[in-house]
Amino acid sequence: MTTTVDLRYRLGVAARALAAIGGGYLLAAVASTLLAVLLTTLLPLSRADAVALSTMLAFVIYPCAVLWVFATASAGRAWAGILGASALLGGVLWLTGSLS
Numbered sequence: 001m002t003t004t005v006d007l008r009y010r011l012g013v014a015a016r017a018l019a020a021i022g023g024g025y026l027l028a029a030v031a032s033t034l035l036a037v038l039l040t041t042l043l044p045l046s047r048a049d050a051v052a053l054s055t056m057l058a059f060v061i062y063p064c065a066v067l068w069v070f071a072t073a074s075a076g077r078a079w080a081g082i083l084g085a086s087a088l089l090g091g092v093l094w095l096t097g098s099l100s
Contacts, residue, residue: 015075023082024065030086032058034093041096 035054039045045053069078 012075016069016078019075019078019082020066020069023079023086024062024069027065027082027086027089028058028062030089030093031061034089034096037093037096 032054035057036047036050039050039053040047043050065082069082072078072081
C-alpha cells in the first residue's frame with residue numbers, strides 16, 4: 001500500500017518537475033518572442049532593444065511559471081495551464097506574423 005502511494009507521489013512530482021523545466025522554458029521562450037515582436041511593432045524601439053528587453057522579461061516569466069506549476073492542485077492542471085498559455089501566446093504570435 002505505501003509503495004503505491006510513494007510511487008504515485010514521486011511520479012506526480014516528476015511530472016510537475018518536467019512541466020516546470022520544459023513547459024516553463026517553452027512558455028518563457030514563446031512569451032519572449034511575442035514581446036519582442038510586439039515591442040518592435042508598437043513602440044519605437046530598435047530590434048536589439050526589443051529583444052534585450054523581452055529576454056530580460058523572460059527571466060521573470062520562467063520562475064513565475066515554475067512557481068505556478070508547483071502551486072497547482074495537480075500535475076495535470078499544471079501541464080494544461082503551461083501548454084494552454086503557451087498555445088495561446090503562440091497563436092497570437094502566429095497571427096501577428098501572418099498579419100504583417
